[in-house]
Amino acid sequence: RRVHGGRGRGRGRGRGRGPQENKGWTPCTVLGRLVKEGKITNFDDIYVHSIPIKEAEIVDFFFKDTLKDEVLKVCPVQKQTRAGQRTRFKAVVAVGDFERYVGLGVKVAKEVATAIRGAIILAKLNLIPVRKGYWGNKIGNPHTVPCKVTGRCGSVGVDLIPAPRGTEVVAAPVPKKLLHMAGLEDVYTSSTGSTCTLENFAKATFMAIGAT
Numbered sequence: 655r656r657v658h659g660g661r662g663r664g665r666g667r668g669r670g671r672g673p674q675e676n677k678g679w680t681p682c683t684v685l686g687r688l689v690k691e692g693k694i695t696n697f698d699d700i701y702v703h704s705i706p707i708k709e710a711e712i713v714d715f716f717f718k719d720t721l722k723d724e725v726l727k728v729c730p731v732q733k734q735t736r737a738g739q740r741t742r743f744k745a746v747v748a749v750g751d752f753e754r755y756v757g758l759g760v761k762v763a764k765e766v767a768t769a770i771r772g773a774i775i776l777a778k779l780n781l782i783p784v785r786k787g788y789w790g791n792k793i794g795n796p797h798t799v800p801c802k803v804t805g806r807c808g809s810v811g812v813d814l815i816p817a818p819r820g821t822e823v824v825a826a827p828v829p830k831k832l833l834h835m836a837g838l839e840d841v842y843t844s845s846t847g848s849t850c851t852l853e854n855f856a857k858a859t860f861m862a863i864g865a866t
Contacts, residue, residue, distance in 0.1 A: 750835025805862030
């Protein structure tokens, strides 16, 4: 009984957080206070000084409505207990501004909506800047990855290879979504391993993008 009571309290705390966010954001970290006071005006400055982002509201403050999120997968996961199985839901969510930033979040919770909400927050905290480059002549805006980069997660390996302008993203549906969100227009991809494991496939692609 005590265990169930503890879980209930945890769930209640999570639900209570919603209305407070709408009233106004109260920063908990030094970075949050600097952002709210207007002392940090450029989002890139946070990465230049390698400051960890601990509050999702910092990302919301800079991106307002430009950041879009997409649920890549929701699946049930089970744990064997004395009373039987305990089912929870795992959500994999990607966020990006389709120009220069992309993030990936994974969250497990008892309810689907809670898992998705938590994954969106984690994806915002994991937001990374994407470095772009050219294939061949440096005409127009950068459109592809600057060089061949690799990312690995579990057995899955993903290579991102520069492609000429007009090629578009040549990839499976999962990495294609992430690469579009990162604002990359022309990329060749090569993958190895068990790519049917969507979570690892997405993480390997995210790590490859981060390697730019």
